[in-house]
Amino acid sequence: MGCNSLNTMNTSDSAKPIAHHTVMSAGQEIAFENPNGSGRIIYLSEFSRRYVIDGQSHDVKLVQRTEPWRHQNGIYNPGESWGPLSLDDGIAARFVVEESELRFSTNEERDCFFKEGASYAKWVSGDQGLVLGFDSSPARDQINVSLYQCFISGKPMKDLSPEYKHVGFVRRR
Numbered sequence: 001m002g003c004n005s006l007n008t009m010n011t012s013d014s015a016k017p018i019a020h021h022t023v024m025s026a027g028q029e030i031a032f033e034n035p036n037g038s039g040r041i042i043y044l045s046e047f048s049r050r051y052v053i054d055g056q057s058h059d060v061k062l063v064q065r066t067e068p069w070r071h072q073n074g075i076y077n078p079g080e081s082w083g084p085l086s087l088d089d090g091i092a093a094r095f096v097v098e099e100s101e102l103r104f105s106t107n108e109e110r111d112c113f114f115k116e117g118a119s120y121a122k123w124v125s126g127d128q129g130l131v132l133g134f135d136s137s138p139a140r141d142q143i144n145v146s147l148y149q150c151f152i153s154g155k156p157m158k159d160l161s162p163e164y165k166h167v168g169f170v171r172r173r
Contacts (some may be wrong), residue, residue, distance in 0.1 A: 019064060021073035021101045022131070032149060034168035036121040036135045040149060047075060051095065051145060053136075055155045061077040073166075074100025079142065091141050099147045102131075107161070110152060113169045114164040121146060124168035129157035132170035 014098035030041040039053035041164065052061050062075035076098035104110040114123055114131075120142065121133025129150035136143045147170075158164070 004140065004161070008173050013158070017046070017064065019040065019062075019075050021065075022075055023099050023101065024049070024146050027046065029134070029172055029173040030130075030170060032124060032132045032134060032168065032170040034124045034132070034134055034166050036122050038118075038136065038168075039145075040173075049097070049159065050137070051097065051100070051143070053143065058095065060097055062097065063097065065100070066151075093141050093143045095143050095145070097143075097145045097147075100149075102148045102150045104152045107152060110150065110157065111164070114160060117146075118146075118164040118166075122166040123160055124163050124166055124170050125157075125160045125171040126172075130170050131157075131160060 024043045026043060026150070028043045030039075032039060037053060039051060042050040042052065044050055044059060047062050047064075048059055049062065050057050060077050061078045064075055065073055077095055078098040079094045099170045101112065102110075104113070117123075117133060120135045120137075121129055122135065123133050129148075131148045131150055133146040134144065
């Protein structure tokens with residue numbers, strides 16, 4: 001739940017690039033629930049998603065990672081999008097979001113990745129290696145959503161290790 005670049009967001013659709021190493025495709029929606037709350041992610045375009053949390057929604061532009069970062073090659077927004085979703089303090093929140101395929105060689109590599117953030121992201125898993133982490137940080141006026149499609153040795157991950165998996169769900173609609 002972070003960024004690897006100080007580049008500014010290029011929200012121009014003029015070049016019409018194609019997103020790669022992503023989880024969602026046209027027409028898909030993701031529903032999720034974890035101990036931090038629930039919501040939906042709606043595919044709008046290659047680089048745009050609508051995040052619906054607590055009945056409020058915000059459209060977020062994402063950019064393609066230019067190089068792998070912690071097993072991630074997909075799309076992300078490092079917190080440059082501010083939305084109407086207000087946290088406990090009533091201040092609009094920024095969105096730090098990512099969507100990526102994660103390709104691990106071993107279960108140990110997977111466990112190392114999901115150990116970090118398990119206490120606040122509250123990882124939940126679904127079919128075919130789908131994993132989501134969600135939390136809000138009122139002290140930082142920030143909402144974090146990480147959506148992953150996980151593979152181990154080229155095959156869809158069956159499930160998260162119990163020590164990193166929380167009660168809830170993530171599923172495609």
